[in-house]
Amino acid sequence: MTEYNPNVIEKKWQDIWEEKEVFKTSTDKSKPKFYALIEFPYPSGKGLHVGHPRPYTALDIVARKRRFEGYNVLYPMGWDAFGLPTENFAIKNKIHPKVVTEKNVEMFKNQLKSIGFSFDWSREINTTDPMYYKWTQWIFLKMFEKGLAYKQEMPINWCTSCKVGLANEEVVNGTCERCGGEVVRKVKNQWMLKITEYADRLINDLDTVDYIERVKTQQINWIGKSEGMEVDFQISGTDDKLRVFTTRPDTLYGSTYMVIAPEHPLIEKYKNEIKNLDELKTYQEMSSKKSDFERTELVKEKTGVEIKGLKAINPANGKEIPIWISDYVLISYGTGAIMAVPSHDSRDWEFAKKFGLPIVEVVAGGNVEENAYTDTESGILINSGFLNGLEVKEAKKKMSDWLEEKGLGERKINYKLRDWVFSRQRYWGEPIPLVYCEKCGWVPVPEEELPVLLPEVESYEPTDNGESPLAKMKDWVETTCPKCGGKATRETDTMPQWAGSSWYFLRYIDPHNENELASKEELDYWLPVDWYNGGMEHTTLHLLYSRFWHKFLYDLGVVPCPEPYKKRTSHGMILGENNEKMSKSRGNVINPDEIVNEYGADTLRTYEMFIGDFEKSVPWSENGVKGCRRFLERVWRLQDIVVEGDDCSKELETSIHKTIKKVTEDYENLKFNTAIAALMSLLNEFNSIGKMTHEDMRTYLILLNPVAPHITEEMWDRLNLGGMLHKATWPKWDKDKIVDEIIEIAIQINGKVRGKETISIDETKESIREKVLKNEGTRKYVEGKNIVKEIYVPGKIYNIVVK
Template identity: 60%
Template sequence: MSEYIPTFEHKMIDLKWQKKWYQSDLFEAEDFSEKEKFYGLVEFPYPSGTGMHVGHVRAYSSIEVIARKRRMEGYNVLFPIGFDAFGLPTENYAIKNKVHPRKVTDDNIETFTNQLKSIGFSFDFSRVVDTTDPDYYKFTQRIFLKLYEKGLAYKDKTYVNFCPSCKVVLSNEESQGGVCDRCGTKVVQKEKTVWFLKITDYADRLLNGLGNVDFNDRIKTEQREWIGKSQGASITFPVRDSDQSLDVFTTRPDTIFGATFMVIAPEHPLLEILSDRIKNRSAVRDYKEKAQTKTEFERVQLQKDKTGVRIDGIEAVNPLTDKTIPIFISDYVMMSYGTGAIMAVPAHDERDHAFAKEYDLPIVEVIKGGNVDEEAYTDTEKGELVNSGFLNGMSVKEAKKEIIAYLRKHDLGDKKNQYKMKDWAFNRQRYWGEPIPIVYCEKCGTVPVPYEDLPVTLPMVEAFEPSDEGESPLATIESFVNTTCPTCGGPAKRETDTMPQWAGSSWYFLRYVDPDNDQVIADLDKQKYWMPVDWYNGGMEHVTRHLIYSRFWNQFLYDIDEAYYEEPYQKRTSQGLILGEDGDKMSKSRGNVINPMDIINEYGADTLRTYILFIGDYEAATPWNENGVKGCRRFLDKVWRLQNNVTEQSGVTADTEILLNQTIQGVSEDIETLKFNTAIAKMMTLTNEWTSKKAVTKKEFEVLLKLLNPIAPHMTEEIWNNLGHDTWLANQPWPQHDPDKLIEDEIEIAVSINGKVRATMQMPTDSPKEKLETEALKLDNIKKYTKGKDIRKVIVVPNKLINIVV
């Protein structure tokens, strides 16, 4: 027997193995290796000053375990990490503490890197990317120029959140609840001309691409709804006695005979164009002004009350009924969706119905089936068209087809798809972001910076506070703004807006494949080898923006032959939130934040890793529990102490063979389906078995060490070493179960009477049904219940149970 070994010293062991790993090339991916590749990706962190959060640990742990398992399975694994380091918190911190954001970022990245290593993550640290590195954002700028070249980047007016007191443009996060984050002043909407990316051109492809990838349904649904495709028709309504007309989008062209009025958004351009004819101009103007000052909050609150103003002097014509119909302005019609104008069919649309009731407008039923005086009838399955001329008698489906054919024939409209997704507002009026590589020349106009002049670097200046009038801080830096035109050589000014947070993260997964390339974003052969990402895990909150934006960029890059595959991510999963011990969301203000570094100090990295995976269903939110941490440490201690119980016996003992094989199978499967909690539970069961027997053979113990290694790599590597190996446990082949040794020779069969279990019996596996039945009826407790009763039916489920119906 071996000498007594104390419960392990985690600090020494953690440091020892981390040092060995990171000084070796153990986790480095090899380009073009003969082995099958596996590309596991986690969302790279924003390196904030507060350092790592337990949420980061959970987010990375899944792919971490998968990556380590894949290495043991013989894959060539790419498991990279980097930093999404441009952004407001760093900039605000820098301004407050009078340090340059470059310095803040570098410090934070260093802290973060050390923390990642102190958890023992098996990232390939030779491929780290940093979005704020000019060698990186040179390519972010290049992609922007390519988009510009293809007409997918354009400038347009928009409204930005502006604080009149701080005189600063605010992000949505900084203007929550309609007030300025720092001074509490009410935020106003300021008109500004900014860059947009035409992501709407890719709407259908982003939608269709979802058909070929393995994202869970919830993620696909959220993306689909974000894109928000609806099919319908565009229809032109002439304005009476005018050469003007109103185009509308509708999903219900079949109801056109019921269109008894029209509604346009308060910002609709027709109001300007036909301004002279409007008799109640001041009322219209008042309403428009009121609508604009309404905050989003107010608009949502007042959702049900319909308000509006009838435009006096302009009327439209329903092209199907030829009737003159009034036009209203109302804020229930948005300028930002569709054409900013609708045909109102009060009989079959709830909003139009409410509006018609409010303003006493005619409600004409065109689909039979409801009582349209009471409420809008919106069913599209059952009804039959009435009061609709040539559409009478048709179903909704038929009528849609017919009316579209009619509209097309008479040049009044056509089939049309409309999307909820809007073009991507690609701008920020702050310093710490990628400069947009555009120059404005008086003679040549908007001129892209030539590719060879990239990157347009951020000037390293002392003052980078936002300017007074909502311009980017870069606008006040003359050495940056004033430049020469790349085309004519004359004086020119640079674009001073920077790119938004989402830019750098929209293509970083490609850069990992070839992080040092200074010619292209990533070599196509390397992309062909590594891409697509086999498994991407990240937060549910990034499912719409980041995931859609990055898919858009990847598809665009594919179109211009700079990306090898059309879809970047083969599989996407999401971890659940870790809540505070009180069950609330972890936050500084609630004072319930757990610092992972404290756990590492007290219990070690392996305990932190094990606990975070054991805490509960990986994809569900679950509260932190300090006692649970202790329990996981206790489990690791037990595994450690098994070293004392290693017997001289070789091979595998007969009485744990089945359990061992079941564990191999169960753990292997559970890891693949993100059921880390049950995988760990199975290893606990095995450990408990050996602990109570006080005996385990070396061969058996080594199987457990291999299964546990991806979860608790430090301690298992140390034990592996103690057992006399001088190889990496991390490189050992993953255990395989023997399919013949999963089932016990004898199993317990439950015997129930009328569905209630009354007895159990031990029977040989695969006993014939008849045998089970006769044996069951012999049991004392069963006789008690069957005595004097008719046995009506006996149901035998082999190897499971017997149900006797009396």
């Protein structure tokens, strides 16, 4: 037998798969479909690092398994290629962003092909392709038509060095994360998308999808829905009021001061009455250099300035209270003003303690300073006039009724979610397909004229006044109004990188369609996406934006379902060997090309799946890579012990069927490490008896193939096991042959047997609990009840005590 040589084997099979279009998605719609989706990468000049293949391999395993099971599989790949990193590189190196993008895509694609992913490359998309962004522009025009796209003055983070607007996450300690330059707040007229219109649906429809719990929680927290009251505080001696939103109107008597955002228009309006205007202006300038994220960080030290010369009146008790400005209050959130209740809010308490402001306890429940950190949700009202003696819940209602009756406030639902700032003052993005006419206002470019192409420019340098580089292109900017035929100018802002990634999963379904985003027939068949895996860092903004766009398209009748993704899972990062996040500055980045060249793509794939719990971050280990290579060499040597036989080896029948069951279930539950461990264990058993039949080998190679496709295809071919491996059928286990592993337990509710459940002998308590709570016989005794205790006697009984 020849030596295992992955460099030869892997190239051979990659060429065969490409030539025969093995992974091209079938047009046969009689088959059940499976749409597997991973987040398409940003093709930077750095290329892939070993973190990228982890999620790609995971869903590649599931996609390959589904093909064995007879599904029509769509597993596509593309490029999220617009964006500032490419533009900055182009500016620095005097190369057109289009050229930079083409080179980066070519490098990424070659890297991905070398790892042997079963992508359908015939469906490759690129957000910078005019035939792609034509439909991005089309979606934007539909939003404009429906009133969901509008223009508004908005403060942005402005890097004085890069001369470009930055996202909050790109500002660190008041400086630009990229260049270290000073960042200031600048007001710009920006295009906005009204995502808040969909806030309730974005929360409620999470009940209809299979997302891991931490993803749902992040979505809900980001939207931040809260029910409460908007309350008016009169500004003493004036007709003006400061309106605040609060979820705790019951604590109004405990409001001993107010805080407004440094940018609040009140300061300009009453500048003649304010006695310390210079002090306030200094503080305003300091605040303008911080991002919203930095301003609202809970851990930072509180700062602020009292507005001397203005007071507010607490509507509950008529007392005058001071008004402060502080950067932890944002003009863009709520009303830009808060009522501070330092006895029952940790942030307000820290501020009050620092500046010596009064603290009045209004909900009984122990030491005031302790309460500050419990944000009391229950207890009896004290020091609160007509609310004294009431429970919090009752006091909330009574105060809300009183405020509405007196005309001092109204019930309100508030959201932390803000409308999406959609403008970018840069070149490398989708042109916004609108023109401005003095007579007609903003007018959409006619659909038949889409796409509005990004023009060629000599310089991508941002302008000194903060406008897009496109603003300097007079011939492109000056146009005629589609409505009246008069003079008009094009919008020179471009779309953010998020635009193209908000609907890319739809274009994969019908990527070459020139007449529509995708055909109705294709969308009806493929949607929703069956399984979407991505990083936790994208489970707020990207996931939210794409769900919003999809819901909008559903309302238009373009897509057939209200949610884009049936299932969403997430993976942990691969860290450097020093247990730190991989980065060039730390010198711990691992290039997958080097691993593929030295050990083989199958070794890289096997190691990345064997490294640990898929959902947790894990450090890279060179020794672990070598261990996986040794495992594959042992798999290769199994060819030496194969004997004739189309039946399973009797000695290993139970072990083989247990392994089929284990691997099948573990692949579906992202437990790749334990699936591979089971295959390692079975390999040991084959070697211990010194032989295996052709049927044993068929089963083993099919089970291993999704993880290590090249070596398994080669061995299948060498041993003449029938046709090509990728056309085989996934093996099934016989429950009678793993009988020692299956047992039945009784389920008791309050001591009475109410049902029985079949479980595996080694099944976890969490898994058993899930089965017990879904059991038809017991569910009616548990639903709507309070579970006070659960006792599991392993292998015998599961007892639940309910009230």
